[in-house]
Structures are given as C-alpha cells and as structure tokens.
Amino acid sequence: MVKQMKIEGLLFDPRSNMYILLLKEIKGNNTLPIWIGKPEADSIALALGKIVTPRPLTHDLIKNVVDGIKMKVTKVVITEIVDNTYYAGIYIDKGDGNEIPIDSRPSDAIAVAIRISAPIFVDESVIEHKNNDELEDWLKKLKPEDFGNIM
Numbered sequence: 001m002v003k004q005m006k007i008e009g010l011l012f013d014p015r016s017n018m019y020i021l022l023l024k025e026i027k028g029n030n031t032l033p034i035w036i037g038k039p040e041a042d043s044i045a046l047a048l049g050k051i052v053t054p055r056p057l058t059h060d061l062i063k064n065v066v067d068g069i070k071m072k073v074t075k076v077v078i079t080e081i082v083d084n085t086y087y088a089g090i091y092i093d094k095g096d097g098n099e100i101p102i103d104s105r106p107s108d109a110i111a112v113a114i115r116i117s118a119p120i121f122v123d124e125s126v127i128e129h130k131n132n133d134e135l136e137d138w139l140k141k142l143k144p145e146d147f148g149n150i151m
Contacts, residue, residue, distance in 0.1 A: 001123075001124050002077055002121040002122060002123050002124065003025050003026075003027075003028065003030065003121065003122055003123075003124060003127060004025070004026045004027070004119055004120065004121050005023040005024060005025055005026065005032065005120045005121065005122050006023065006024055006026055006120065007021065007022070007023060007024075007044075007048065007110070007114070007120070008022040008023060008024035008031065009022045010022070010041060010044060010045060010048070013035065016035060018035045018036065018037060018038075019035070019036050019037070019038060019040075019041035020033045020034065020035055020036070021033070021034045021035075021036050021041070021044060021106075021107065021110065022034075023078075023120065023122065025122075025127075030127050032078070032122055032126065032127060032130055033130075034078075034086055034106055034107065036106075036107040037107075040105075040107035040108065040111065041107075043057055043058070043059050043107075043111045044107065044110060044111050044114065047059070047111055047114035047115050048114060058108075059108065059111040059112050059115055060115060062090075062108075062112050063112060063115045063116055066092060066116075070095060071092050071093060071094055071095060072092065072093045072095075073090055073091065073092055073093075073112060073113070073116050073118045074091045074092070074093050074099055074118065075091045075113075075118050075119045075120070075121055076088055076089065076090050076091065076104070076106075076109035076110060076112065076113045076118055076119075076120050076121070077089050077091065077101075077109075077120075077121045077122070077123065078106050078109075078120075078121070078122040078123065078126055079123050079126070080123065080125065080126060081126050081129050081130075086105075086106045086126070087103070087106075088103075088104045088105065088106040088108075088109040088110075089101035089102060089103060089104060089109070090102045090104045090108075090109045090112055090113075
C-alpha cells in the first residue's frame, strides 16, 4: 500500500553537506527525509517557487516530452529503499488508461511531479524502513525557519 505525501520542506544538512527533501504524509504524521544533491535541490526549489528559466531544464524537458507526445504523468511513487538508496517510478498514462512505470531517482521524479502537479506517493515499506531515532529527534527539533530558501 502507498501513502500520499507532500513536500514539507527543503533544507541544507551541514553534517552531510547535502540537501534534505522532507516529505510528510498528507493523512498522517509520517515523514520521510531524502538526501539529495545540490542540482536536484536547485531544480526542486525552482519548481516550488514557480520560477521559469529562459531555457528548459532537464525536468522541464521531461514534462515537455510527455506533453508533446500526448501522454500524462499520473503519479510518482517512491517504491523501495535498498542499501540506503531510494528508488522511485514516474507513472505515465499512454492515453489508454494503462500506466507505465518509468524507473527514476526520487529527486528527479519529484522535480517532474511538482512541474505537472502530479501526486507523490511512498510505499509503506519505505516509511517503515526509516526507523532512526537520532534522525527522528533531529527532525522533531526543526523549526520553520530551518527550511530556508536554498537558491
């Protein structure tokens, strides 16, 4: 079973020198932090801020290709975690009601989802796997001002 999530924040983690994309369950209290690189964080921040670049970025290109061939991204799903690496799928409807999952990194899938307003889901097994008390304590202590603008 999958849980629908929303983007709760995007912040810099000085301990790892990476960015954290924090997802929060829409109908619940579960959160899922995903560590991502700066280019992915920048792309997500641009999309969240609805900032249009002079030329399409890679995630804009994916949206344009899907739109151009008259298909539709229906959802993105973070499907599993293996050796601390998350896996995701971008689900595309070919127009006949059949969804095709396209393998993706979660950060890329989410960057695309933001641009097309597709829902974001996480498999329950991924949420259950995230069982790190130190991380939970750190996340609980975060304040809204910790989620600053990364650009």
